[in-house]
Amino acid sequence: MRILLVLVLLLLAALFYAWESPIDPVTPPEADAFSAAAVARGEALAGAGNCATCHTVSGGAPYAGGRPMATGFGTVHATNITPHPEDGIGRWSEEAFVRAMREGVRRDGAHLFPAFPYTHFAHTSDDDLAALYAYFMTRQPVAGGVPDNTLPFPLNVRLLQAGWKLLYFDGGGDVSDPGRDDVWNRGAYLAEGLGHCGACHTPRNALGAERGDAAYAGAVIDDWYAPALTSANGAPLPWTRDELFAYLRQGATDLHGVAAGSMSAVVHDGLARLPDSDIEALAVYFADLAGAPERIEPAAVRDAMAGLDADHTGRALYAYACESCHYNAPGAPRALRPELTLNSAVTGPDPTNFLRLTLAGLGVGEGHPAAFMHGYAGALTDADIVAIARYLRGPAAAEAAGWRDLDARLAELRTALEARP
Ligand code: HEC
Numbered sequence: 001m002r003i004l005l006v007l008v009l010l011l012l013a014a015l016f017y018a019w020e021s022p023i024d025p026v027t028p029p030e031a032d033a034f035s036a037a038a039v040a041r042g043e044a045l046a047g048a049g050n051c052a053t054c055h056t057v058s059g060g061a062p063y064a065g066g067r068p069m070a071t072g073f074g075t076v077h078a079t080n081i082t083p084h085p086e087d088g089i090g091r092w093s094e095e096a097f098v099r100a101m102r103e104g105v106r107r108d109g110a111h112l113f114p115a116f117p118y119t120h121f122a123h124t125s126d127d128d129l130a131a132l133y134a135y136f137m138t139r140q141p142v143a144g145g146v147p148d149n150t151l152p153f154p155l156n157v158r159l160l161q162a163g164w165k166l167l168y169f170d171g172g173g174d175v176s177d178p179g180r181d182d183v184w185n186r187g188a189y190l191a192e193g194l195g196h197c198g199a200c201h202t203p204r205n206a207l208g209a210e211r212g213d214a215a216y217a218g219a220v221i222d223d224w225y226a227p228a229l230t231s232a233n234g235a236p237l238p239w240t241r242d243e244l245f246a247y248l249r250q251g252a253t254d255l256h257g258v259a260a261g262s263m264s265a266v267v268h269d270g271l272a273r274l275p276d277s278d279i280e281a282l283a284v285y286f287a288d289l290a291g292a293p294e295r296i297e298p299a300a301v302r303d304a305m306a307g308l309d310a311d312h313t314g315r316a317l318y319a320y321a322c323e324s325c326h327y328n329a330p331g332a333p334r335a336l337r338p339e340l341t342l343n344s345a346v347t348g349p350d351p352t353n354f355l356r357l358t359l360a361g362l363g364v365g366e367g368h369p370a371a372f373m374h375g376y377a378g379a380l381t382d383a384d385i386v387a388i389a390r391y392l393r394g395p396a397a398a399e400a401a402g403w404r405d406l407d408a409r410l411a412e413l414r415t416a417l418e419a420r421p
C-alpha cells in the first residue's frame, strides 16, 4: 500500500515537472508593428537557421510546413510557421515563439520533438529571437495543416519529451569564450546556435541526442554523410580558413570539391543570406576547431593528388566514364570539376556520398551553382561503380569499415533512390 502511494506521488511529481502551461493566443500582430530593420535582420537569421529548408516542401509555399523528416523512430513533419491564425503561428505571442525556440515547447504547452533543433536554437540571443519573430509575423499567411507524424506509441507521447530534455538538453545559454576574440565568438554563436551545424555533423546516441563526447565527429543523416569537422576530417588537404570561407560562401572550392546533398541547401538556401563577415566568422571557428594551418602549400597539393594505381581494374572504367571531367591533373584542381582524390566523398570513412552522387548526379543549383552532373544509375552497373570507387579510394578501401562492403551499401542506396518521388 505504501509502495503504491510512493509510486503515485512520483508520477504526480513527474507530471508536475513535465507539465508546461499554455500561453494565451493573441490577435495576429499587424505587419507595421515591426521595424523594417528588425524584419531584414530576421530574414538573415532565418537563413542562418535554415528554417525554410525544413519548413517548406519542395514546390510548396515558403514556411507552410509538411516536410517529412525521417528520425529513425518514425517520421516527424515540420509545421506551418507562417502567421496563419489557425494553421500557422499567427496567434503566437512573442513570448510563445521565444519559449518554442529556447525550450522546445509549443504554445499550447506540449513538448516539441528534437527533430526541431531547438537544442541549438536555445543559444540564440533575445534580440535575434525578436528579429526572427518580426520576420515570421510579417510573412504571407498560408492555410493548410501538415500530415500526421508516424511515431509509434509511446514515442508519440509528447509529455515523455520532458524526460528526454532532462537527460539531454542543457538549456542553451551563452556559448561565448571570453578568452577568444569577437570573430571567433561570432562563429561559435552561429555554429552552436542558429546554424545547428552539429545537428548533422555530430553522431547521435540511441535516443537521438547528439553525443557530447563526439562533437562534430561526422555522422550519417538521412542517407548523407556529414564529414567530421574536427582534426578527424579525412580530406587529404586541411580545411583552412580560406577553404572553409569559399565552401560556405560559394558551395565549392578548388581543393575540396562541392557542397552536395543536404549541405547544398545549407549553403545556398541558408548561409547565402548572411553577410561575408558571418561566413568568415564560421570559417575562423571551424578552422580553429580542426587545428588547420593558415595556408596550403602548392607542394602539398601535388603530393596529395599523386598515387592512383595505374594497374587497378577500375582504372579503365574511370578513364572511360569520368576522367573527361574529373581529370586528376596535379597542379590544376578546379572547383567546377571537383578533384575526386582530394574529396571527402572519396577519402572519408563513409562511402555514402560518393555512391549516392555517382548514382544520382548533382542538379543545377546544387554544389557549384554553375555546374551539374548527370547521374550514372542507368549507365553503370553496381560492379562498375564499386570498381571505380575502389580505384579512387586506393588501398585505404580495405581499411575503413564503411568501404569494405560497398556492394551492400550501393544496393541499399539504389533502392532508396528509386523509392524517392
Ligand atoms: C532540421 C529541421 C528544422 C529546422 C532547420 C527548423 N525547424 Fe522548426 N520545426 C521542425 C519540426 C520537425 C517541427 C515540429 C516538431 C514537433 O512536431 O514536435 C518544428 C517546429 C517548429 C515550431 C513550433 C511550431 C508549431 O506549430 O508547433 C516553430 C515555432 C519553429 N519550428 C520555428 C523554426 C524556426 C524559426 C526555424 C529557423 C530558425 C526552424 N524552425 C528551423 C524542424 C525544423
Ligand code: HEC
Pocket: 190, 191, 195, 196, 197, 198, 199, 200, 201, 224, 225, 226, 227, 228, 229, 233, 234, 235, 239, 244, 247, 248, 256, 258, 259, 260, 261, 262, 263, 264, 266, 282, 286, 343, 344, 345, 353
Ligand atoms: C542538414 C544537415 C547539415 C547541416 C545542418 C550542416 N551540414 Fe555541413 N555537411 C552536411 C553534409 C551531408 C555534407 C557532405 C556534403 C558533400 O559531400 O558534398 C557536409 C559537408 C560540410 C563540409 C565539408 C566537409 C568535407 O570534408 O567535405 C563543411 C566544411 C561543412 N559541412 C560545414 C558545415 C557548417 C559550418 C555548418 C553549420 C553552419 C553545417 N555544415 C551544417 C550536412 C549538414
Ligand code: HEC
Pocket: 252, 256, 257, 258, 259, 260, 318, 321, 322, 323, 324, 325, 326, 336, 337, 338, 343, 345, 353, 354, 357, 358, 362, 363, 364, 365, 366, 367, 368, 369, 371, 372, 373, 376, 388
Ligand atoms: C561531363 C562531366 C562529368 C563527368 C563525365 C563526370 N562528372 Fe562527376 N561531376 C561533374 C561536375 C561538374 C561536378 C560538380 C557538380 C556541381 O557542383 O553541381 C561533379 C561532381 C561529382 C561528385 C561530387 C564531388 C564533391 O565535391 O562532392 C562526385 C562524387 C562525382 N562527380 C563522381 C563522378 C564519377 C564517379 C564519374 C564517372 C562515373 C563522374 N563523376 C563523371 C562533372 C562530371
